[in-house]
Amino acid sequence: MIFILLPTLLGVTLMLPRMQALTCQSGTLMSVVNASTLPLQWTAPEIECEDGWGCQDMLMVIENEPKALVVAIKGCTLEKDHDVRVTQHRTGPGLSIVSYTHVCREKLCNLLSTTLPVWTSSPSTGPESSVRCPVCLSTEGCESATELKCPVGHTHCYNGVLQLKGENILTNVRVQGCMPQAACDLLNQTQKIGPLSVRENCDSNAFLTCQQGIMLQTKPNLTEKPIQWNALRSVMCDLEEVCQETLLLIDVGPSSLIVGSKGCSSARTRDSQTVTIHSAPPGVLVASYAHFCSSSGCNKAQNSSVLLNSLPHPASPAPGDLQCPACVGFHGSCTTIVTCPNGTSHCYSGSMRFIGSKLSATVNIQGCVAHRSSSLLNRTNNIGDFNALENSGNENEPTIQGRAGAAPAPYLAWVVGLGLSLALWCGVPSLLAPFPHEP
Ligand SMILES: *[C@@H]1O[C@H](CO)[C@@H](O)[C@H](O)[C@H]1NC(C)=O
Numbered sequence: 001m002i003f004i005l006l007p008t009l010l011g012v013t014l015m016l017p018r019m020q021a022l023t024c025q026s027g028t029l030m031s032v033v034n035a036s037t038l039p040l041q042w043t044a045p046e047i048e049c050e051d052g053w054g055c056q057d058m059l060m061v062i063e064n065e066p067k068a069l070v071v072a073i074k075g076c077t078l079e080k081d082h083d084v085r086v087t088q089h090r091t092g093p094g095l096s097i098v099s100y101t102h103v104c105r106e107k108l109c110n111l112l113s114t115t116l117p118v119w120t121s122s123p124s125t126g127p128e129s130s131v132r133c134p135v136c137l138s139t140e141g142c143e144s145a146t147e148l149k150c151p152v153g154h155t156h157c158y159n160g161v162l163q164l165k166g167e168n169i170l171t172n173v174r175v176q177g178c179m180p181q182a183a184c185d186l187l188n189q190t191q192k193i194g195p196l197s198v199r200e201n202c203d204s205n206a207f208l209t210c211q212q213g214i215m216l217q218t219k220p221n222l223t224e225k226p227i228q229w230n231a232l233r234s235v236m237c238d239l240e241e242v243c244q245e246t247l248l249l250i251d252v253g254p255s256s257l258i259v260g261s262k263g264c265s266s267a268r269t270r271d272s273q274t275v276t277i278h279s280a281p282p283g284v285l286v287a288s289y290a291h292f293c294s295s296s297g298c299n300k301a302q303n304s305s306v307l308l309n310s311l312p313h314p315a316s317p318a319p320g321d322l323q324c325p326a327c328v329g330f331h332g333s334c335t336t337i338v339t340c341p342n343g344t345s346h347c348y349s350g351s352m353r354f355i356g357s358k359l360s361a362t363v364n365i366q367g368c369v370a371h372r373s374s375s376l377l378n379r380t381n382n383i384g385d386f387n388a389l390e391n392s393g394n395e396n397e398p399t400i401q402g403r404a405g406a407a408p409a410p411y412l413a414w415v416v417g418l419g420l421s422l423a424l425w426c427g428v429p430s431l432l433a434p435f436p437h438e439p
């Protein structure tokens with residue numbers, strides 16, 4: 001298996017050419033793989049380090065048949081040079097942990113590109129004891145760990161969480177397996193491996209596992225028809241974090257948009273479930289569902305009914321005598337003109353920016369509203385996982401233009417500079433399990 005390491009942030013900031021600059025390899029890899037796929041190989045891009053900095057290589061392999069965790073960090077460092085250090089923190093059979101660190105100051109001297117010099121296959125078949133333990137190694141929690149027979153002498157079941165931090169890595173890994181003693185000391189006291197800091201916590205209830213994913217749809221009738229909202233994966237949260245699920249629905253009549261986010265949250269709100277109608281019909285509807293809960297897997301709504309069931313469903317109001325462009329989405333020009341319902345008196349034109357833990361998006365909104373200075377969010381900024389910012393700068397006068405010919409001038413501005421960006425902000429750039437993008 002061949003991986004390509006992702007460039008680290010340092011790689012971006014250290015592009016300035018320098019006379020004395022040292023060229024190093026740079027990148028981060030963190031992946032849970034089948035142990036049978038070891039040894040693993042990777043390639044890494046090069047960067048120029050600043051004067052005085054050196055090149056570093058760091059590798060940690062945790063093997064816990066049938067899985068293995070591989071963490072590799074390369075890049076520039078201010079640490080002093082030291083020869084290759086290989087440390088066997090724990091030897092097999094069963095759980096084994098080995099690490100490799102190296103700091104040097106010669107061109108491209110951090111060339112480690114495989115687990116091979118560090119990792120040696122631990123004997124997987126040896127005498128077995130009668131003790132069975134759940135065995136698991138996962139960043140997504142261990143809801144369905146399989147029980148396996150332990151090697152002789154390994155009579156205790158270990159259950160803990162390793163909190164890994166360093167460079168682009170910020171992740172929690174749950175480890176379950178067989179150990180010779182009942183201790184919370186997987187790494188034999190080690191807390192730092194090169195640039196990687198490792199903390200261990202064996203309070204197995206301290207970390208929640210939550211569903212994680214984003215969902216985004218634009219189509220008509222999302223206020224009427226529930227849509228699926230299943231997360232494709234789970235994630236282990238940090239200490240103190242809870243699970244959250246957030247839905248935001250915007251309906252302007254002919255089109256509607258829904259954004260959903262599930263994941264961990266550091267919000268202090270522990271258990272709450274709220275439906276908020278930020279803007280009610282006639283005209284544009286903006287409503288949200290925000291659920292915070294504190295047990296593993298509790299953010300498990302399967303569809304948008306959790307929000308739709310709490311919405312008002314007024315009979316279609318009689319048409320009024322105003323016409324407005326009515327659109328919601330990520331693209332600029334709005335060519336749909338509607339006759340507004342009775343009770344509305346102005347055309348709204350604005351945008352909303354959402355910033356969530358895994359998603360940031362700017363949505364353009366046009367539609368009919370009841371008041372001239374409408375704020376669709378009604379001055380709310382926090383919507384579950386999202387921080388929302390509304391920009392309703394330019395209310396247009398009612399218009400009946402634009403049905404034929406060129407698009408009216410005010411809408412052209414929307415084409416520029418607005419759009420959707422998906423970001424892996426606090427995720428781990430694991431190449432095996434990219435964060436699902438599901439627009
Ligand atoms: C890992 O091994 C399991 C069975 O042990 C297999 O089902 C799965 O496809 C393997 N995954 C990869 C990525 O090789």
Ligand SMILES: *[C@@H]1O[C@H](CO)[C@@H](O)[C@H](O)[C@H]1NC(C)=O
Nearest residue numbers: 088089090091180187188189
């Ligand atoms: C833990 O480290 C000490 C030295 O730091 C070593 O003597 C001991 O053998 C190690 N224990 C294990 C289980 O590897």
Ligand SMILES: *[C@@H]1O[C@H](CO)[C@@H](O)[C@H](O)[C@H]1NC(C)=O
Nearest residue numbers: 219220221222224225254255
């Ligand atoms: C929206 O749903 C309503 C009622 O379910 C239906 O009458 C209408 O035709 C639908 N509109 C669209 C555009 O699908």
Ligand SMILES: *[C@@H]1O[C@H](CO)[C@@H](O)[C@H](O)[C@H]1NC(C)=O
Nearest residue numbers: 276277278279280377378379
């Ligand atoms: C907007 O918020 C105010 C209080 O902050 C509330 O009285 C009003 O009903 C809200 N408007 C809508 C449309 O929800």
Ligand SMILES: *[C@@H]1O[C@H](CO)[C@@H](O)[C@H](O)[C@H]1NC(C)=O
Nearest residue numbers: 226300301302303304305306
């Ligand atoms: C929506 O999800 C709920 C559980 O969250 C389920 O009971 C219901 O049947 C689902 N409805 C649809 C239409 O899928």
Ligand SMILES: *[C@@H]1O[C@H](CO)[C@@H](O)[C@H](O)[C@H]1NC(C)=O
Nearest residue numbers: 317318319320341342343344
């Ligand atoms: C429109 O609403 C006003 C009150 O808001 C009402 O007096 C009028 O009869 C309504 N017109 C229609 C056509 O329903």
